[in-house]
Amino acid sequence: MDRKRRGPYICGIDAAMDVVSGKWKSLILWELNNYGVRRFGELKKGLPGVSEKMLVQHLREMEEDDLVHREVYREVPPRVEYSLTVHGKSLNAALGSLGDWGTERQQRLRRSGAVE
Template identity: 50%
Template sequence: MEQQKEFICPFEYALEILSGKWKGLVLFYLGRRGTLRYSQLRRELKGITQKMLTQTLRRLEEEGLIHREVYPVVPPKVEYSLTPKGQSLLPILDALQKWGDEQLRDKAESDL
């Protein structure tokens, strides 16, 4: 049985959930594009390995942020979507995108 980590504060917990390069991107694309299949996510996340995508999806599912729907067809069909808990992160991800856009714009202007 895995021991649960104790968090010093809620901010630390939030960072733990979103930590890593890929978790936020998976949540962002599911929030923007809606339900996606594994192969669609892999295409969106350029540079991610199959192993890393699988691990990331499992962690997000364990946290209750995404839902994994398996359809009993051949070949297997699996779709991922945001849960209500995952959807509650969308305003935060939108704010991060806006901030990143502003910073990239400022950087481009200062590089001129």
């Protein structure tokens, strides 16, 4: 696949955002972190609204970026499982603070009446 990078990067945030860009990547990380090894259908079910095409694309990119491990079992019917790599787990941990910030924002917006 050899996806093109935007680099050279301006800073570490820029390099990190290149890896997690896209609506679904951080949610895929969250899903795999919270539920462990998942099959494609389980991931799709856990991410309402994601299209099959987008999930495939993001999983391939995340595998290329060493965030996700794809294990193919040679059996009938074929089985494929996805899990986080060590690198993926460390990125997920780094995103934890961002998630905490987002939760606080949701609460502020609810209190202000800006969202329901």
